[in-house]
Amino acid sequence: MKTILLIEDDRALRENTAELLELGGYKVLTAINGKKGIQIATEKLPDLIICDIMMPEVDGYGVLQNLSSTERTKQIPFIFLSAITGHKSVRKGMNLGADDYLTKPFEEEDLISAVESRLAKSKLLKQATTAALSNEKINEINDLNQLKNYFDDHGTILKFEQGQHIYEQGARSSGVFLVLKGAIKCHTMDEDGKELTTALYNEDDFLGFTSFIDNEPYQESATALETVELAMVAKEELTKVLQDNPSVSLELMELLSDNIANIKHQLLQMAYSSVRKKTAQTLLQFVQLMNKNPNDPIKISRNDLASVAGIATESLIRTLSGLKKEGLIDIEGRNIKIKDLKALSCIS
Secondary structure, three states: OOEEEEEOOOHHHHHHHHHHHHHOOOEEEEEOOHHHHHHHHHHHOOOEEEEEOOOOOOOHHHHHHHHHOOOOOOOOOEEEEEOOOOHHHHHHHHHOOOOEEEEOOOOHHHHHHHHHHHHHHHHHHHHHHHHHHHOOOOOOOOOHHHHHHHHHHHOEEEEEOOOOEEEOOOOEOOEEEEEEEOOEEEEEEOOOOOEEEEEEEOOOOEEOOOOOOOOOEOOOEEEEOOOEEEEEEEHHHHHHHHHHOHHHHHHHHHHHHHHHHHHHHHHHHHHHOOHHHHHHHHHHHHHHHOOOOOOOOEEOOHHHHHHHHOOOHHHHHHHHHHHHHOOOEEEEOOEEEEOOHHHHHOOO
């Protein structure tokens, strides 16, 4: 049985999270603050650590820095648990060596999935490290966060304004992108000339994967939903990086598999949900995509909303009007402000 250390100063959240982990088949150790967490981690050497960021005495960043600098504990997988969702805060934690980042509030399946994924990754990295050492070779890039840093440091920086195409369907692909800032939609046209949104991307997402062997044409177009900044690495260069770092290749395959699963979920939602539910879920999706506080308005075209929801623009507009009358949202021009997040989430 794997042992997990949970460091969280909020008693109710600590107890509830510990119970979920125990029901998932894990042994759970708990600490009420960062100082106590460092002590328990050093003494018990858990298989994985889940740690809040904002805590008294020693915050989550301090816990990670302390454990990362200690030989006994530096290899323990580390997951941040926090209400802080800003891009800089997430990357700060990842750059310090965190393996994942769960945002409060979270779903049980997200928690268990993150734990299982990090434990599996830890096992793969140990195997890869053993193989590398036997060949007297140590990989320079060990995980996806270091790969993203490689894009930051060595990629070509590109900027696009709202509405500009990043690439168009049918164009030959030559590179892979990392989104540094902004939100992007990928889309294609059906036989009737209607635009269909196939995926949405925001900060810290990879974009533009096609064949690594040939310069295959893009099967869809990508357009900036707002001001966007990207780092691009040529496919030939990325291929060499992945060949030299097999553990990163495995993690990237896992990421792409998750992306496919998310797209399937979106397609099922488009196929079987009611128009009201599709509209509500799409609004919530754009709030999350654009890193918006639910109290802040989102500025997005009705065509984009309808394309993602998979409904006619006219149907979307009528549904938005209904939601406004019910007091769930407010509309001013293109701006939409969510007034009742919980009620919107519960629409069926």
